[in-house]
Amino acid sequence: YTFFAFINRMKHIARWSLMRTNIREDLMQHSASVAIFGQALAIIRNEIFGGNVDVDKVASLALYHDTAEVLSGDMPTPVKYYNEAMKSAYAEIEDVINVKLVGSLPEELRLTYADYLQPNVDTEEYKLMKVADKLSAYVKCLEEKQVGNHDFDKAFATIGQSIDRLKEEYPELKYFVDHFLADFAEPIDTLL
Numbered sequence: 001y002t003f004f005a006f007i008n009r010m011k012h013i014a015r016w017s018l019m020r021t022n023i024r025e026d027l028m029q030h031s032a033s034v035a036i037f038g039q040a041l042a043i044i045r046n047e048i049f050g051g052n053v054d055v056d057k058v059a060s061l062a063l064y065h066d067t068a069e070v071l072s073g074d075m076p077t078p079v080k081y082y083n084e085a086m087k088s089a090y091a092e093i094e095d096v097i098n099v100k101l102v103g104s105l106p107e108e109l110r111l112t113y114a115d116y117l118q119p120n121v122d123t124e125e126y127k128l129m130k131v132a133d134k135l136s137a138y139v140k141c142l143e144e145k146q147v148g149n150h151d152f153d154k155a156f157a158t159i160g161q162s163i164d165r166l167k168e169e170y171p172e173l174k175y176f177v178d179h180f181l182a183d184f185a186e187p188i189d190t191l192l
Helices: 003-012 027-048 055-064 084-103 107-117 124-146 150-169 171-185
Strands: none
Touching: 003 027, 003 084, 027 055, 027 124, 027 171, 055 107, 055 124, 084 107, 124 150, 124 171, 150 171
8 A cells, every 4th residue: 555655755745846945845844834833723713713623634634735746746836826727627637646645545544534635625624724824835935035035025925915815814814923923033042
């Protein structure tokens, strides 16, 4: 069964392939980042805003949200979303790959993992994970800008606008940004 061998290859898939990056980010690092942010957003929703989302489900969805890229690679956003036809074609490719990945598991594990690789996109857990995915990209842009990488200026502005719009719909994101984001720009000795 090859599923976990495929998953282990996430660390070999570089992200931001069209951009000059000063800080390399691979798919496994990104997935962990999305899981951490997603879990935090879910906890904030439940503890501060009276929500009832499955925190562990958000984190688990995040761990597997880009697994198709172990076979397709990281499709750059300008290409992936160039038009509806490209977006649809790439979604179809990802679906085929995810079916193949689920099929690379023993039969008795397939249903559970299918829920992570082929999730119901209408659930609150999935939507919150996608917000965390956007937050992770924003933090990546912030890190690159901190080291003077102007290749990320436009992405930082564009994703920042998305974050601002999402804060209106997701109070847990606004809470996270207001309480935690500024410290991402601080050096380690000032965080202590």
